[in-house]
Amino acid sequence: MQELITDILKRNQLSVTESRRKILELFHQSKGALAHADIEQSSAEHFDRVTIYRTLQTFVDKGIIHTIPTSDNSVRYALCKDECSAGHHHDNHVHFICDQCDTTYCLDHVSVPSLKMPNGFEAKQTDVVVSGICKNCQS
Numbered sequence: 001m002q003e004l005i006t007d008i009l010k011r012n013q014l015s016v017t018e019s020r021r022k023i024l025e026l027f028h029q030s031k032g033a034l035a036h037a038d039i040e041q042s043s044a045e046h047f048d049r050v051t052i053y054r055t056l057q058t059f060v061d062k063g064i065i066h067t068i069p070t071s072d073n074s075v076r077y078a079l080c081k082d083e084c085s086a087g088h089h090h091d092n093h094v095h096f097i098c099d100q101c102d103t104t105y106c107l108d109h110v111s112v113p114s115l116k117m118p119n120g121f122e123a124k125q126t127d128v129v130v131s132g133i134c135k136n137c138q139s
Contacts, residue, residue, distance in 0.1 A: 001025060012062040019047045023055050024064070033068050033076035033095070033104035068095045068104055069127050076104045095127075098134035105134065 005024045009016045022043050026034060039052050047055075056077055059065040068076040078095075094110040097103070112128045 001028065004028070008064060012064060014058065014062065019043075019051050019055050020058075022046060023052065024059070027065060027077070027079050031103065033078040033106070035074060035076050068106075069129060070097065070104075071129070071131070078104070078106050081108070095129045096134065097129060097131045098137055099131055100133055100137040103134060103136075 002021070002025075005021050005028070006016050008024060009020055014020060023039055026039055026042055030038075036049075036052060036056065039056070040047075040049060043052070056065065060067060060077070063080055065077045066080050068078060070076060094107045094112060096105045096107050098105075107130075112126050115123060115126060117123050
């Protein structure tokens with residue numbers, strides 16, 4: 001795992017720091033998206049809020065993770081696929097947030113429908129977030 005993490009950081013021309021390694025490792029171990037608070041709770045003994053925020057923003061800027069809006073106007077983060085790069089996210093998929101366990105899933109196989117925009121409008125990003133009960137909570 002450490003080799004994969006180091007490779008991702010170097011490929012994106014980032015210094016390999018303890019905070020970046022630890023936070024990226026959390027994403028690789030997670031089954032769903034993470035909120036800033038999740039990361040803070042998991043690494044609070046090592047990193048302060050500002051370090052975590054800056055690391056997340058750097059990862060978003062480099063195309064390593066992408067943001068997922070939530071109904072309470074907070075943000076969650078999930079790993080990008082290999083097609084993303086600095087400034088060019090290609091995570092055109094639906095996100096699902098479970099109402100019971102609060103887990104956020106990237107539904108990679110469900111594409112965001114294309115929208116016909118009115119004249120004079122140009123869409124840059126479309127976010128589709130579906131809420132409901134995940135398969136783990138239904139059993």
